[in-house]
Amino acid sequence: MRGRTAVVLGGSVAGLCAAGVLAEHFDEVVVLERDRLPPDAQHRRGVPQSKHPHFLLNSGRRAIGKIYPGFEEALIAAGGMHLMPSMDAAYCENDGWAPRKQGSMTMVYSSRVLIERVLRERARALPAVDIREGVTVTGLRCTGGGTARGRVEGVEYRTADGDGHLAADLVVDALGRGSSVADWLGAAGWAAPPERTLDAKVTYTSRWYDLPPAGDRPASWWWKHLVVTPTQDTGDHPEEHEFLSNFFPIEGDRAIVCMGSWGLRMPRDAAAFEAAADRVRATAFGRATRACTPTSEVHVTRSTGNKWRRYDLLDAPPAGLVCVGDSICAFNPFYAQGMSSAARSALILGETFRAHGGTGPAFVRAFLDRQKTSLDVPWMLAMARDQAYDFATGTEVAPAWRRRLAARLSWPVFNAINAASREDAYVERTFAEVFNLDTSLREMAADPRFWFGIVCYKVRQRLGRTVVPGGFDERRDPPGTDYTGYTGRAGAPPAGTGRDDLVQA
Structure with missing residues (x-):
């Protein structure tokens, strides 16, 4: 009908x-x-x-492709970039830069x-x-x-x-x-x-930039996307260390530099924006921003509940x-x-x-x-993340005991998943499926193979038997070595690894 x-x-x-x-x-x-x-x-x-x-997640890409066949190809033809984040993005995690290696997830950036x-x-x-x-x-x-x-x-x-x-x-x-x-x-x-409702008081601020001409970019710019997660250090540090920061590539040799936070005041003018980028805990973020040419004013959004x-x-x-x-x-x-x-x-x-x-x-x-x-x-x-904040408001505010539990466990669990993903393809693939909405958090939480992989990694870590290194110094440029397939059995890092790659944060 x-x-x-x-x-x-x-x-x-x-x-x-x-x-x-x-x-x-x-x-x-x-x-x-x-x-x-x-x-x-x-x-x-x-x-x-x-x-x-x-971000257009994998489940969204597939859905739009069913609605409009050829959409992804048209997006790439118009300038979008089909990339593998684990190879084309540099991630600064809790203990420093993550190792670069192939993964199961790809993305179209635009x-x-x-x-x-x-x-x-x-x-x-x-x-x-x-x-x-x-x-x-x-x-x-x-x-x-x-x-x-x-x-x-x-x-x-x-x-x-x-x-x-x-x-x-x-x-x-x-x-x-x-x-x-x-x-x-x-x-x-x-x-x-x-x-x-649940409003965790997220504010984020962005500015658009032109990248330097390809021939003028630093040799260390193997990456196209930079991500710096908030610090988990509870000691004294600049507020900018609490930011989730993105140097996000888009079509036309441009990038959107974005910084956001839960519950903090964000910069609203150009001078404050660039000064904040300089204070992000991974120093490559501010250097990359300064190397580019701004093409927009600073845009701030607070409607994020x-x-x-x-x-x-x-x-x-x-x-x-x-x-x-x-x-x-x-x-x-x-x-x-x-x-x-x-x-x-x-x-x-x-x-x-x-x-x-x-x-x-x-x-x-x-x-x-x-x-x-x-x-x-x-x-x-x-909810899993935003319910951890005491200043969150709305109908879904969690009881105090659950907020304390979420605040105490969310980062350690996230760190363990990321670390185990370096050496366990099942853990990496499952977490990518959750991120892309192909698998629910409930399904992941009930998956014994997923948690077995994490426990095995933590045991190997305690025994000093892990293979792929991590935690590269956040004060240096992110290391570009490809650790795909690295077993460590030869007793040396993969070919092309420099001494700077081996300095742990």
Whole structure:
């Protein structure tokens, strides 16, 4: 069964993914976007977070590839870079630089604005999709609000030419964190959806840079991506040692330099930004930033709390309406889950429509149940870290004993996983699957083989029998030696290792 008209509210990543799926099932898919969309990869008012780094996780890449076949190839052709982080990124962990070696995870690096541009091009190529720009959605048209037969039947909007309305068999809310759909439903008679929230007071600040010409870059720049994790030192140190810092490569020989923290005030002007980069605990970060040419002002974001509108808990959620992306569940952006979760929800939307062939109560209930199962995976990951902070606020604040336990165990467990991943392919692969939302934290926690690998590594570490070294001095450049396949049996590091590689932090 095909529907007649679906209306998608918002033309960002979540909305474009939903539109691509619905184009298979509806005669007409109308995307209503408030902004005038740029023809190229440019920032726009409705997506202020586009000025910060964005990761498209493997599960999100696969989901978008199913919705828009050829998306990844088009993104790379437009300048995106297909890289292996364990080989192409330098990670400064608790005890210093991690060793470089091949892993199971790859990533496509690009800016958010390039991802959206490629998605818009793919969406506009679909005959059923009509993207209308400069349209502000002002309300919903509903019948039977709050009853078992309640339904959303269309939307009201405003353009430069005046007000209008559009009837729809299905409305998809992709308006993001600031969506007013719950308020409009309340005005029509529905109860407000319960909300689960947790705000760990994350603030992050970014600035865009041009890289030096390839021939002018230091010989030590084997890496394309620099990551410096927060210090675990409880002694006296600069605040910048608490930052999670990224030197994030994007298309066009550019990088987004980003620093963020839980509960700290972040720099807001150029001078303070560069001074803070100089004080990040891995000195290569500040040197790399100073070697580049800034091309933007400093961008700061504070709207980073986790928020889940639980429409699935309503006794009678409205028929004819679903929510995707940040409008249903917004995450702490540090965890890079938003775009991938939105794409996964879009796939669920198509699968549910195929199973039910309509947009009535049974369709909506089935979609909400399946979406809830999908969202549980990233939500649990976000809670695992953000619940450790005493200053966090919201409905999901953990009891004091759990906060103390999380604060005490989260970093040691993370360190043990990272270290064991160097020598145990199963541990490395499983953790990569969790990071990419292919395996849940609950599944990982119940996997005996995973924990056996970590225990075995810790025993070898205690006995001095580990093979791949780590903890290279964070005051030096990250070592470029490839430890892939290194067994240590020859009694010497791999070919090409310099003396600096052997200095432990």
